[in-house]
Amino acid sequence: MVSHEIHKSEEDWRQKLTPEQYRITRQKGTEPAFTGKYYNSKEKGIYTCACCGNPLFSSESKYDSGSGWPSFWQPMNEVDIATETDSNYGMVRTEIMCQHCGAHLGHVFEDGPEPTGLRYCVNSASLDFQGKEIDGGV
Numbered sequence: 001m002v003s004h005e006i007h008k009s010e011e012d013w014r015q016k017l018t019p020e021q022y023r024i025t026r027q028k029g030t031e032p033a034f035t036g037k038y039y040n041s042k043e044k045g046i047y048t049c050a051c052c053g054n055p056l057f058s059s060e061s062k063y064d065s066g067s068g069w070p071s072f073w074q075p076m077n078e079v080d081i082a083t084e085t086d087s088n089y090g091m092v093r094t095e096i097m098c099q100h101c102g103a104h105l106g107h108v109f110e111d112g113p114e115p116t117g118l119r120y121c122v123n124s125a126s127l128d129f130q131g132k133e134i135d136g137g138v
């Protein structure tokens with residue numbers, strides 16, 4: 001269940017987001033594989049919700065799944081991710097959403113790496129990125 005602490009009208013979201021971000025996050029769309037801006041990124045930092053800015057995933061949990069979408073083996077905080085069964089397109093999948101604003105993020109699958117065995121498969125368009133400066137090379 002999504003708590004929907006953040007309420008905005010559809011018109012507010014349309015104004016805040018690009019048309020692609022709106023289609024994906026508010027209408028449960030999907031970006032084509034290997035087209036998003038983050039699927040191949042190895043930069044260190046934090047991925048936040050493109051809609052509400054909630055920190056969702058760290059680069060420390062990002063890995064190359066080969067799927068063409070940014071993939072993480074765990075969220076920063078599980079309480080920030082809402083899940084729901086998605087039976088569309090003849091598949092049963094687990095949809096993931098931002099707990100705070102209900103943004104569609106992608107899906108979570110049970111074919112990820114250890115230690116969780118999970119793959120949080122997220123649309124780049126659902127994310128913003130905040131790079132982290134590296135402290136003196138430590």
Ligand code: FE
Pocket residue numbers: 049050051052053054098099100101102103
């Ligand atoms: Fe959000």
